[in-house]
Amino acid sequence: MPVQYSGLVDEHHTVRNSVGLFDVSHMGEIEVRGPEAAKLVDYVTTNSVAKLKHGQAQYSGLLYEHGGFVDDILVHKVADDSFFICVNASNQDKDFAHIVAHNQFECEVEFASGKYAQLAIQGPKALETAQQLTETPLAAIRYYWFTDGKFAGVPARIARTGYTGEDGFEIYVDPEHAVATWNAILAAGRAAGIKPAGLGARNTLRLESKMALYGHEIGASISPLEADLAWIVKFEKGDFVGRDALLKQREAGLTRKLVGFEMRGRGIGRDGYEVLLAGQPAGWVTSGSPSPTLQKNIGLCYLPIAHAKPGEKIEIVVRNQAVEAETVPTPFYKRPQ
Amino acid sequence: MNYPESYRYTKEHEWVSLDGDTATIGITHHAQEELGDIVYVDLPKPGAVLETGKSLGSVESVKAVSDIYAPLAGEVVEANELLATAPEKLNEDPHGDAWLVKVKVADAAEFNNLLSAADYQTYVGAES
Numbered sequence: 001m002p003v004q005y006s007g008l009v010d011e012h013h014t015v016r017n018s019v020g021l022f023d024v025s026h027m028g029e030i031e032v033r034g035p036e037a038a039k040l041v042d043y044v045t046t047n048s049v050a051k052l053k054h055g056q057a058q059y060s061g062l063l064y065e066h067g068g069f070v071d072d073i074l075v076h077k078v079a080d081d082s083f084f085i086c087v088n089a090s091n092q093d094k095d096f097a098h099i100v101a102h103n104q105f106e107c108e109v110e111f112a113s114g115k116y117a118q119l120a121i122q123g124p125k126a127l128e129t130a131q132q133l134t135e136t137p138l139a140a141i142r143y144y145w146f147t148d149g150k151f152a153g154v155p156a157r158i159a160r161t162g163y164t165g166e167d168g169f170e171i172y173v174d175p176e177h178a179v180a181t182w183n184a185i186l187a188a189g190r191a192a193g194i195k196p197a198g199l200g201a202r203n204t205l206r207l208e209s210k211m212a213l214y215g216h217e218i219g220a221s222i223s224p225l226e227a228d229l230a231w232i233v234k235f236e237k238g239d240f241v242g243r244d245a246l247l248k249q250r251e252a253g254l255t256r257k258l259v260g261f262e263m264r265g266r267g268i269g270r271d272g273y274e275v276l277l278a279g280q281p282a283g284w285v286t287s288g289s290p291s292p293t294l295q296k297n298i299g300l301c302y303l304p305i306a307h308a309k310p311g312e313k314i315e316i317v318v319r320n321q322a323v324e325a326e327t328v329p330t331p332f333y334k335r336p337q
Numbered sequence: 338m339n340y341p342e343s344y345r346y347t348k349e350h351e352w353v354s355l356d357g358d359t360a361t362i363g364i365t366h367h368a369q370e371e372l373g374d375i376v377y378v379d380l381p382k383p384g385a386v387l388e389t390g391k392s393l394g395s396v397e398s399v400k401a402v403s404d405i406y407a408p409l410a411g412e413v414v415e416a417n418e419l420l421a422t423a424p425e426k427l428n429e430d431p432h433g434d435a436w437l438v439k440v441k442v443a444d445a446a447e448f449n450n451l452l453s454a455a456d457y458q459t460y461v462g463a464e465s
Contacts, residue, residue: 009374200400290399
């Protein structure tokens with residue numbers, strides 16, 4: 001996947017206004033099967049697997065015992081005894097090892113990345129584009145649900161999921177059909193003005209929608225509570241890896257939390273830049289970029305909990321200069337319903 | 338894209354043209370293409386002294402910020418004010434109107450040590 005095709009900003013607007021196509025085949029897949037598959041997946045993830053219905057997908061966290069992230073993942077319930085997990089490419093080996101290490105449930109855990117290519121069709125015209133290539137009624141698939149069917153003439157897993165904040169579909173096919181499927185989607189989307197989109201647009205789109213990126217907002221030393229992802233942590237479901245550490249953290253009170261900001265002065269607060277409160281070092285930027293949709297310089301940062309709320313005056317050190325910024329509510333962008 | 342024969346180039350993707358002892362410095366078409374949509378250009382003020390190979394400023398695009406390195410030593414006599422208000426010109430005309438700085442060079446011989454247009458194009462061809 002290249003950083004850009006026609007240009008980052010052009011691709012970004014195309015996804016927001018029409019439809020873009022991403023080749024995200026680098027993403028990893030892990031399959032868990034067996035009579036107790038739900039128990040294993042529930043035990044290694046933070047969200048509630050018991051609540052999932054067949055054909056439903058769920059954003060979740062894979063945690064270490066100490067409460068930090070191994071990875072953020074998408075769990076798909078294929079059947080009572082079969083789960084399909086989409087994971088970050090750079091984490092797939094440790095994800096697999098982590099799940100296997102906690103497999104006291106005699107499940108079959110398969111490293112399945114080689115079995116799938118993944119193409120993401122994203123944008124308000126994703127539905128009309130994708131529908132041309134399948135007899136499966138796509139409008140009937142709700143957001144964060146999926147179905148197995150035929151797509152562009154080949155067997156596919158069709159999920160109404162994405163990483164852009166727009167409506168869209170993520171299509172999983174056998175890698176041998178990837179190129180033909182890519183070409184079929186581009187042809188089907190021609191009238192809608194479809195364009196291939198790269199890693200650069202993927203990053204600005206997910207940032208505007210405040211979707212976390214591993215290694216930035218989340219990582220081994222950051223918990224989901226700190227990352228403003230308490231909604232994927234279901235303490236009431238019972239034991240899971242990392243639960244005790246998160247309970248302790250909640251009891252003791254968080255010391256830092258993720259919050260959004262907008263630059264007020266000239267400059268862009270980027271990943272790793274220092275954040276100042278009253279002139280003193282107080283946190284760091286996890287992601288920052290010009291927002292093509294909002295025409296502002298936005299970002300996310302960690303701040304001490306007392307200041308991790310909208311309306312705080314902060315400064316970000318941009319190449320040795322403190323530049324004014326202000327914390328703001330997130331997400332920065334929400335698509336019109 | 339046309340890489341003017343009369344310019345010299347660096348492996349850091351700057352170009353230089355020389356008129357007497359005044360050099361004009363810019364970034365190449367290849368560089369602007371790699372950077373993508375440019376949003377800020379930070380340049381030194383007239384009077385600033387440049388050292389060969391040291392950062393003279395930066396170009397920031399939506400995706401990243403990159404240093405610009407002085408291809409030769411000298412004193413800045415003019416920074417392109419156009420880029421303060423219209424940084425996108427650097428995407429549109431990197432070899433022309435969107436030059437970065439004009440420099441009174443310390444040693445004109447440095448110019449001759451830089452890459453020719455043909456060598457630079459071979460270099461970026463090999464790089465990509």
